[in-house]
Structure formats: structure tokens, C-alpha cells
Amino acid sequence: MSILTEAQAKAILDKVIALSTADECTATLTGSVDGNIRFALNNISTSGIVSNADLAVQVAFGKRVGTATINEFDDAALERVVRRAEDLAKLAPENPEFMPAIGKQSYTASPTFSESTAAITPEFRAQVAADSIAPCKAEKLIAAGFLDDGQSFVAFANSNGNFGYQQATNFNYTCTVRTEDGRGSGWVGRNLKDASDFKADSDIRTAMRKASESADAKALEPGKYTVILEPAAAAGLISFMMNFFDARQADEGRSFLSKKGGGNKLGEQVYDPRVNLSADPWHPDAAVMPWDNEGLPREKMPIIQDGKIANLRYSRFWAQKQGKQATATPGNLLMAGGSKSTAELVRSTQKGILVTRTWYIRMVDPQTVLLTGLTRDGTFYIENGEIRYPVKNFRFNESPVIMLNNIEELGKPIRVSGDESSFVMMIPPMKLRDFTFTSLSDAV
Numbered sequence: 535m536s537i538l539t540e541a542q543a544k545a546i547l548d549k550v551i552a553l554s555t556a557d558e559c560t561a562t563l564t565g566s567v568d569g570n571i572r573f574a575l576n577n578i579s580t581s582g583i584v585s586n587a588d589l590a591v592q593v594a595f596g597k598r599v600g601t602a603t604i605n606e607f608d609d610a611a612l613e614r615v616v617r618r619a620e621d622l623a624k625l626a627p628e629n630p631e632f633m634p635a636i637g638k639q640s641y642t643a644s645p646t647f648s649e650s651t652a653a654i655t656p657e658f659r660a661q662v663a664a665d666s667i668a669p670c671k672a673e674k675l676i677a678a679g680f681l682d683d684g685q686s687f688v689a690f691a692n693s694n695g696n697f698g699y700q701q702a703t704n705f706n707y708t709c710t711v712r713t714e715d716g717r718g719s720g721w722v723g724r725n726l727k728d729a730s731d732f733k734a735d736s737d738i739r740t741a742m743r744k745a746s747e748s749a750d751a752k753a754l755e756p757g758k759y760t761v762i763l764e765p766a767a768a769a770g771l772i773s774f775m776m777n778f779f780d781a782r783q784a785d786e787g788r789s790f791l792s793k794k795g796g797g798n799k800l801g802e803q804v805y806d807p808r809v810n811l812s813a814d815p816w817h818p819d820a821a822v823m824p825w826d827n828e829g830l831p832r833e834k835m836p837i838i839q840d841g842k843i844a845n846l847r848y849s850r851f852w853a854q855k856q857g858k859q860a861t862a863t864p865g866n867l868l869m870a871g872g873s874k875s876t877a878e879l880v881r882s883t884q885k886g887i888l889v890t891r892t893w894y895i896r897m898v899d900p901q902t903v904l905l906t907g908l909t910r911d912g913t914f915y916i917e918n919g920e921i922r923y924p925v926k927n928f929r930f931n932e933s934p935v936i937m938l939n940n941i942e943e944l945g946k947p948i949r950v951s952g953d954e955s956s957f958v959m960m961i962p963p964m965k966l967r968d969f970t971f972t973s974l975s976d977a978v
Contacts, residue, residue: 536565536585540699543689546589546607551693553616556593556623558635560692563589568684571659576667576677581659591619597632598623633850636829638695644821646702650730652685654705658729659683665734666709675745677738679709683729690829698825705729706951710911711741712978713749718924719978720744721891721911723766725951725958727819744890744912751924753974754915760886760942761969762879762916765961767889767909769950772811773957774895775903775934776867779837781846785856790903790935791843798846805841805938812836813864820949820958822865830862837864864957871944871962879945879965881919886965888914888921892930904933908975927978928971940967 538546543563550561565587572580592601593616600623604615662681670677682704689699708723720741726732763771778784784791784798791799814834815824824832828850836844845861853860880888895907909927916922945963 536567536587537685537687538565543699547689547691549612550591550616551691553613554593556595556620558594558693560592560635562690564688566684566686569654569659570682571663572680573663573667574678576671578663591615593619593623595623597628598626599629600626631851635692635694636696639829639831641698641824641831643700644815644824645818646700646821646823648703648728650728651683651703651705654683654729662734666738669738670711670742674714675742676712676714677709681707696829700823709738709741711745713745717978718745718749719911725949748912748924751926753926756971756973758968758970760967762886762888763964764876764890765948765950765963767892768964769959769961770892770895771905771934774905778903779846781848782852784846790901800843800846803842805838806941807841808941809838809841809938810870811838812868813866814868815865817866817868820866820960822958826862830860832862832865866958868960869947869962871947874945876945876963879943879963880916883916883919886916888916902933903935904931906931910977927975929973929975930970931972932970937966942967
């Protein structure tokens with residue numbers, strides 16, 4: 535029984551809170567049923583279903599904190615986990631940045647649950663694999679992919695009277711297609727709310743076409759190029775950048791949003807005026823839980839507005855220290871764009887490079903968010919609005935801050951997930967000038 539109803543979860547949490555003798559107690563109950571199927575070399579390799587539920591109990595005596603977890607929920611087990619957390623708290627040193635358990639909050643439910651995704655069966659997963667493999671076999675291509683889906687719940691309560699409960703589902707599919715000789719590679723990924731919107735037999739055609747067309751890649755000289763980043767390619771860079779939208783990092787001089795002489799760049803123009811990025815837990819296509827890990831209610835809010843820094847994340851501790859209002863950590867990132875598809879951006883490009891995907895992204899300089907990484911799974915040269923030929927993959931050294939000041943055009947946002955984060959993202963394809971490629975890569 536991994537998915538508990540609100541009443542079942544609250545009954546367990548109420549028992550835990552009542553058992554504690556600490557100054558305060560917070561209990562969090564989570565459960566999930568996750569299914570998956572993996573295929574490689576045009577054959578299914580693994581599949582399975584994992585069902586689990588966990589209870590985490592955190593208590594505090596003054597500023598001494600202890601946490602314990604358990605996956606049994608009978609009365610004796612609940613007693614054990616509470617006492618274990620209390621014993622650990624009594625042994626712990628004081629936390630100088632301790633913040634007491636959050637008070638009672640009001641949460642507005644967000645549409646994180648999909649009936650069609652929750653209803654996925656092993657037969658559905660097998661059909662996804664078959665629909666991915668069969669077209670590839672027919673054209674002598676090789677498919678390798680993974681489908682991960684599931685449903686879950688989270689419930690929490692504390693001794694200050696706060697309580698929250700909500701269910702969610704997830705659906706994430708990726709597939710890489712290679713030519714038999716390994717010289718061509720294509721990729722497709724789909725992160726969706728509703729499984730009913732997914733059609734593997736048509737989506738796989740994108741990866742197949744790129745695999746076939748990316749063989750015999752030509753080498754281009756590294757340098758600065760106009761690029762079109764597909765949404766999946768842009769997401770990795772942008773999600774990396776968002777790790778620095780923390781007020782404390784900026785105030786302490788550890789971020790690109792730090793001002794010389796102290797303070798942060800809140801309200802300042804940092805990007806092209808066309809850059810608008812926001813968070814909204816109730817977005818119908820990218821909904822997330824209406825609270826963050828501390829239980830702070832999430833709100834619909836701008837993060838970057840017309841290129842200016844509109845909001846930074848203030849933790850409860852830093853907000854208290856700075857005399858500011860604490861803000862919840864966003865769960866999604868929604869970037870505004872236009873109406874054009876990637877293909878339409880290609881047609882309007884005289885010369886440039888189309889990048890399907892970026893990967894192995896690593897930090898070079900946190901003060902400028904200079905990142906390095908590689909292109910992969912289909913990189914193409916564009917001339918006079920047409921894809922002319924595949925090019926060898928590049929290593930890039932680029933800052934998303936500079937990148938978002940070099941915008942030529944933004945397309946229509948689609949839902950993706952950032953490889954370096956847990957954000958749900960709506961990101962447009964981007965046409966950018968002067969994107970910096972520093973060397974060639976032999977990877978396909």
C-alpha cells in the first residue's frame with residue numbers, strides 16, 4: 535500500500551506528532567508506484583515496477599535537530615522512529631542557522647495528477663518499446679531508450695498545526711537512435727503530464743531522421759556561430775543558471791547576481807528585454823506541488839521580467855537576517871517565447887548551426903556562469919533556410935547569461951526537463967548569435 539489517501543496519511547502523521555516529546559516535530563510521509571521499461575540494441579532489456587513508502591521524522595530540542603526515517607507504519611514502528619530522531623537530536627550540536635517549524639499554511643491544490651498516466655500498465659510500456667523498436671528495425675537503425683512513469687503522494691504535518699497532502703504523476707521518455715555503423719545518432723525526449731498525449735510510433739521518427747541524416751558529418755572550424763538550440767538543448771544551460779538565483783549567494787558575493795561593493799542585482803537589467811521567465815505551480819501544462827521542501831507555499835511570480843531580475847529566492851533564515859519576505863523555491867520554470875517551431879526558425883536562418891541536445895555540462899566560472907559541455911545526437915549546418923549537412927559535434931564554452939543577451943528570435947515553448955535539475959520547464963527553441971564553440975568532439 536504505497537499510495538495512501540489523505541485520511542490514511544493524516545492518521546499516521548497525527549500519531550507521530552502526538553508521540554514526540556521534543557520542542558517541535560515535523561513528519562513527512564511519501565509513497566510512490568513507479569514503472570519502467572528499458573530497451574537497447576532493438577530489444578527490451580529490463581522492465582519493472584517499484585512500490586515504496588517512507589516516513590521521515592525531524593525533531594528539535596532548542597537548536598539541536600535529529601532526523602530518522604522508517605518504512606513501517608504500525609504503532610511500535612512509529613514509536614521507534616520518533617525516539618530515534620529524539621535521541622539523535624540530543625546528541626547533535628546546535629545549528630546556528632536553525633529555523634523553527636513553519637506555522638500553519640494555506641495551500642491551493644495544483645493539477646499534478648493525470649488519470650491517464652496513473653493508469654499505465656505493463657502492456658502500455660511494452661507497446662511503447664515495440665513502437666520505438668519496430669520502425670528502427672525496418673530501416674536498419676538501432677534504438678535504445680527508457681520510459682519511466684509513476685504516481686506518488688506526499689503528506690506532511692508538524693506540531694505547529696501545518697498539514698499538506700497531494701498526489702502527482704510523472705511521465706518521461708527518451709530514445710537514442712543510431713545507425714548500424716555508429717556514425718549517425720538522433721534523439722527524442724518527451725516529458726509529459728498526460729500519457730494520452732504520447733505517440734511513440736510518431737515521435738521516434740524525429741530520432742530516426744536525425745540518426746540517418748547525421749552520418750558522414752563534416753568538420754567545421756570552432757568559433758562563434760549563430761545557433762538554433764532546440765528546447766532540450768537550451769534547458770540544460772538555463773536550469774544550471776537558475777541555481778544562482780539565491781539571494782544569499784548574491785548578497786555574499788558568490789554569484790553572477792552579486793553587485794560590486796555588496797548586495798544583489800534585484801531589479802537590474804541583466805538580459806535581453808525579450809527574456810521573461812516565471813514560476814507558476816498551477817500552470818496547466820507544467821504543474822508542480824504548491825509548496826517547497828520547507829512547506830512554504832509557492833506562488834505565481836516573475837523571476838526575470840523584460841530582462842530584469844524580478845525575484846530572488848530568500849530562504850527563511852536569510853529572509854529573517856535581511857529583513858525580507860521568505861520565498862518558496864520554484865518547482866517549475868516557464869520561459870516565454872513566440873509562436874514559431876524549430877523548423878520555422880531554421881527556415882529564417884541564413885547561416886547557422888542546429889543543436890539537438892547539450893550534455894555533460896559543467897561549471898567553469900560561477901561568477902559569470904560560464905559553462906562547458908558538448909553537443910550530441912544531431913548537429914547540423916544551416917544555409918539559406920535549409921539544413922545542408924551534418925557537422926561534427928562541438929565542445930562549447932558559453933554563459934547562459936551572455937547567451938540570453940544574444941537572442942535573435944525565440945520560438946514556441948514546449949515542456950522539457952532539465953538534465954541538471956528537477957525543474958519542470960517550458961522552454962522555447964532559441965536562435966542565438968555568437969554562440970562559442972571551442973573545439974571539435976569525436977562523439978556522435
